[in-house]
Amino acid sequence: AQSVTQLDSQVPVFEEAPVELRCNYSSSVSVYLFWYVQYPNQGLQLLLKYLSGSTLVKGINGFEAEFNKSQTSFHLRKPSVHISDTAEYFCAVSDGGGYQKVTFGTGTKLQVIP
Amino acid sequence: GAVVSQHPSWVICKSGTSVKIECRSLDFQATTMFWYRQFPKQSLMLMATSNEGSKATYEQGVEKDKFLINHASLTLSTLTVTSAHPEDSSFYICSASRPRSNQPQHFGDGTRLSIL
Numbered sequence: 001a002q003s004v005t006q007l008d009s010q011v012p013v014f015e016e017a018p019v020e021l022r023c024n025y026s027s028s029v030s031v032y033l034f035w036y037v038q039y040p041n042q043g044l045q046l047l048l049k050y051l052s053g054s055t056l057v058k059g060i061n062g063f064e065a066e067f068n069k070s071q072t073s074f075h076l077r078k079p080s081v082h083i084s085d086t087a088e089y090f091c092a093v094s095d096g097g098g099y100q101k102v103t104f105g106t107g108t109k110l111q112v113i114p
Numbered sequence: 115g116a117v118v119s120q121h122p123s124w125v126i127c128k129s130g131t132s133v134k135i136e137c138r139s140l141d142f143q144a145t146t147m148f149w150y151r152q153f154p155k156q157s158l159m160l161m162a163t164s165n166e167g168s169k170a171t172y173e174q175g176v177e178k179d180k181f182l183i184n185h186a187s188l189t190l191s192t193l194t195v196t197s198a199h200p201e202d203s204s205f206y207i208c209s210a211s212r213p214r215s216n217q218p219q220h221f222g223d224g225t226r227l228s229i230l
Binding site: 107 | 156160205207218222
């Protein structure tokens, strides 16, 4: 069985400040890890993914995440946030790639303060 | 552009009505599609896995007779909420992935279902 834990339900941060959204996972097999963003009343947009290879993954909109196997973490970071980054962010894990079942975390609401 | 289209985006209807939601993969054939449900301020919960040409696989606790899934073609899966009641009000999202691919699923924009 696999699971995802997002410890922070809400993260307020001032505009142009850095931010880190935390994600920890558990899985009995090799994992594929994802971060998605959801704007109000919309579906999910993929920010970035880790399938294999380099543990530092760069995504869209200036986001990046680092896969840490020993700490079973996949934290999302951005060095300088914008008002437009205000949204819900979901960490997700799959043990078999996109065509397999994906388990989502409970989400972190990023609130950028002007 | 969008690779998964979901329709309608918003539905308001009376209690007891059946509602059909469509999920289409636009530029690839999806042998597998997924249906999720999301309550306000909560995460996505997988309801079922839709397999083209065969019966859907439902997650534990999801009523098969309540949430009918049909995946009759490689580009279309439908979710029908039968005899909907106010507690069925939620945000429903579908996703699809390219066959035999380890690439992430593509998500539709969701359907907001409100039962009065």
